[in-house]
Amino acid sequence: MHHPTQMTAGDTGLLVIDVQEKLMAKIPNAAALTRNIALLIDGARLLGLPVVATEQYPKGLGPTVAELAVKLSDRPDKVAFSCCAIPAVLDTFRRDARPKVLLAGIEAHVCVQQTALDLLARDVRVYIAADAVGSRFPIDQEYALRRMERAGAIIVTAETAVFEWTGGADHPKFKEISKLIQQRMQMLS
Numbered sequence: 001m002h003h004p005t006q007m008t009a010g011d012t013g014l015l016v017i018d019v020q021e022k023l024m025a026k027i028p029n030a031a032a033l034t035r036n037i038a039l040l041i042d043g044a045r046l047l048g049l050p051v052v053a054t055e056q057y058p059k060g061l062g063p064t065v066a067e068l069a070v071k072l073s074d075r076p077d078k079v080a081f082s083c084c085a086i087p088a089v090l091d092t093f094r095r096d097a098r099p100k101v102l103l104a105g106i107e108a109h110v111c112v113q114q115t116a117l118d119l120l121a122r123d124v125r126v127y128i129a130a131d132a133v134g135s136r137f138p139i140d141q142e143y144a145l146r147r148m149e150r151a152g153a154i155i156v157t158a159e160t161a162v163f164e165w166t167g168g169a170d171h172p173k174f175k176e177i178s179k180l181i182q183q184r185m186q187m188l189s
Contacts, residue, residue, distance in 0.1 A: 005154055007127060009047040009165040013098035014040055016053040016072060017083055017105030017112050021062035027106055027134040034067055036132040036158040037104045039184050041071045043162035046173050046180070050096045054083050056111055081111045084118035093124070100125040102161055103153075104132035109144035116148045126153040129161055159184075 002008065019037060024030045044051050053072040055064055057079055064075055076086050083089045093101055101124050103112055112133050116126045128148055135141035149155050156164070159181060166177050 007100055007102065007161060007164045008167065009049055011098060012100040012102060012165060013050040013052065013093045013096065014044040014102050014104065015083060015089065016041065016051065017103060017115060018054055018056040019064050019068050019105050020055055020058065021065055023061055023106050024065050026136045028138065033132060033134045034065060035184055035187055036129065037068060038071065039158050039162060039180055040104050040129060040132055041068065042180050043165060043177055046176050047165050049165065050092055050098060052089050052092050054078055054086060054089065082114040082118045084115060090122065100127065102127040102129060104129045106133065107135045108133040109135050109140035113144045113148055116153050117151055120152050127161065128153050128155050129158045130155050132158045
């Protein structure tokens, strides 16, 4: 029996929002943010979660950062801040029966927050990986996380999410997930 707020690989999707070159150049700790998003993408793919990504006005903000772009083949572009403006985003999660969506990307106080609020309004249970979202200014990120949490989003970390999706060491993909975690730790040293 799982708590209603607990994610599983069978009920959750991952949405990677606007991790683009020109924006990432202005985000503090961009390398760590990219590592954490990569962990989420790789973990989600290993465990069979649907992964959706977007780009905000790529003509002006550039493409998704190269390290993540190779992991995210389809990245529809948008001009609205909320990813819900792209019908295919929500349709993917609904089609795959994913009532829970974990958000990662930038900027926390703009596109991530507006997407979170719109998903919550559509009765989607929203999770935010706090170490996989960023803003140019720490205060914007801090207050965005506070607001999203007060609105009903659940704040987690990238590693928490991947282990929660896995469920336990008896999962057939646990060794591969463990390897991803170890690789991420090696990058930190």
